[in-house]
Amino acid sequence: xxxxxxxxxxxxxxxxxxxxxxxxxxxxxxxxxxxxxxxxxxxxxxxxxxxxxxxxxxxxxxxxxxxxxxxxxxxxxxxxxxxxxxxxxxxxxxxxxxxxxxxxxxxxxxxxxxxxxxxxxxxxxxxxxxxxxxxxxxxxxxxxxxxxxxxxxxxxxxxxxxxxxxxxxxxxxxxxxxxxxxxxxxx
Numbered sequence: 001x002x003x004x005x006x007x008x009x010x011x012x013x014x015x016x017x018x019x020x021x022x023x024x025x026x027x028x029x030x031x032x033x034x035x036x037x038x039x040x041x042x043x044x045x046x047x048x049x050x051x052x053x054x055x056x057x058x059x060x061x062x063x064x065x066x067x068x069x070x071x072x073x074x075x076x077x078x079x080x081x082x083x084x085x086x087x088x089x090x091x092x093x094x095x096x097x098x099x100x101x102x103x104x105x106x107x108x109x110x111x112x113x114x115x116x117x118x119x120x121x122x123x124x125x126x127x128x129x130x131x132x133x134x135x136x137x138x139x140x141x142x143x144x145x146x147x148x149x150x151x152x153x154x155x156x157x158x159x160x161x162x163x164x165x166x167x168x169x170x171x172x173x174x175x176x177x178x179x180x181x182x183x184x185x186x187x
């Protein structure tokens with residue numbers, strides 16, 4: 001695996017190293033030794049699977065406060081999506097900045113989302129499916145979200161959303177008391 005730093009401190013895209021022959025190829029999506037060697041999280045408690053049937057489905061921007069703050073490792077296995085992360089760690093040099101990358105079944109790019117980051121994506125094709133490793137169990141009382149179009153963040157989505165949950169559409173503008181930035185300092 002190749003761990004490629006993003007402009008946001010602690011976040012990476014990961015390129016799978018394929019070993020192939022005339023039958024196809026083999027590649028690791030996760031290797032505890034390689035993740036540990038890169039200083040990344042190695043303990044995951046869930047593997048989540050999402051399917052979005054329509055192009056333009058926006059999911060996010062989600063995260064959890066400590067003690068349930070989570071690391072995510074996201075890979076698109078069918079179709080394509082534009083994956084976005086936002087650094088919400090108070091005191092971070094990249095606080096409030098976002099980064100996005102296209103994850104597709106074909107490019108097999110993986111997004112490593114550290115604790116203290118909001119995460120979301122918009123689907124670029126119908127029937128887009130993603131798998132992601134998660135380091136903490138879902139905790140409803142610690143769940144938070146940033147609004148997908150909050151002008152303070154300024155995410156430049158490649159397409160406009162056509163499908164979205166009411167909850168994701170109505171997250172509040174960035175507010176330190178609701179979003180818990182100080183709780184994620186040093187997450």
